[in-house]
Amino acid sequence: EAQVTQNPRYLITVTGKKLTVTCSQNMNHEYMSWYRQDPGLGLRQIYYSMNVEVTDKGDVPEGYKVSRKEKRNFPLILESPSPNQTSLYFCASRIDPLSNTEAFFGQGTRLTVV
Amino acid sequence: GNSVTQMEGPVTLSEEAFLTINCTYTATGYPSLFWYVQYPGEGLQLLLKATKADDKGSNKGFEATYRKETTSFHLEKGSVQVSDSAVYFCALIAGGTSYGKLTFGQGTILTVHP
Numbered sequence: 001e002a003q004v005t006q007n008p009r010y011l012i013t014v015t016g017k018k019l020t021v022t023c024s025q026n027m028n029h030e031y032m033s034w035y036r037q038d039p040g041l042g043l044r045q046i047y048y049s050m051n052v053e054v055t056d057k058g059d060v061p062e063g064y065k066v067s068r069k070e071k072r073n074f075p076l077i078l079e080s081p082s083p084n085q086t087s088l089y090f091c092a093s094r095i096d097p098l099s100n101t102e103a104f105f106g107q108g109t110r111l112t113v114v
Numbered sequence: 115g116n117s118v119t120q121m122e123g124p125v126t127l128s129e130e131a132f133l134t135i136n137c138t139y140t141a142t143g144y145p146s147l148f149w150y151v152q153y154p155g156e157g158l159q160l161l162l163k164a165t166k167a168d169d170k171g172s173n174k175g176f177e178a179t180y181r182k183e184t185t186s187f188h189l190e191k192g193s194v195q196v197s198d199s200a201v202y203f204c205a206l207i208a209g210g211t212s213y214g215k216l217t218f219g220q221g222t223i224l225t226v227h228p
């Protein structure tokens with residue numbers, strides 16, 4: 001089954017404690033991205049990756065890092081989480097960045113930073 | 115830059131009522147337009163899409179027509195069901211320097227009562 005898998009689904013952490021949210025896709029997609037969803041703001045792109053070892057900032061990259069060492073994986077790293085990073089996070093993948101094809105989304109990670 | 119504006123929600127309807135969720139956009143070039151749906155506790159799923167002017171996307175009884183002259187992509191359904199209760203997002207992919215980024219509207223919460 002074609003899917004994007006995120007882990008964990010729920011996470012509560014304390015300010016400053018480094019964390020990683022994993023994302024993996026099994027569709028051999030080139031393009032992957034991370035979004036955060038906040039009430040009244042829709043989804044905003046954090047980082048994206050056009051292919052292995054190619055990543056770039058989206059609209060709200062501050063406080064986040066990513067890496068793309070393998071095509072299937074695109075982890076999101078919060079080196080020093082702060083309460084304003086409390087949000088619902090989604091990983092997404094598409095075949096490639098140039099086509100207007102469907103994006104597949106993971107089930108989301110609800111992060112709370114206290 | 116690119117932007118998407120959806121009607122304010124939430125929207126509450128009785129079963130079998132007619133649904134319209136308005137969506138207008140601003141974009142460079144000729145964007146592709148999408149409606150995504152998010153059911154409770156799940157990630158986003160593609161509902162329908164249209165890639166050029168006057169195209170009509172349709173799925174599960176929902177329809178939306180790409181209107182270039184009014185820069186709109188309104189979502190409609192003739193008779194909603196309780197199972198349609200979800201959050202609906204209008205989104206676009208545009209050319210230029212957007213590098214395949216999906217730009218989302220704020221989302222509209224739909225609740226359908228029996």
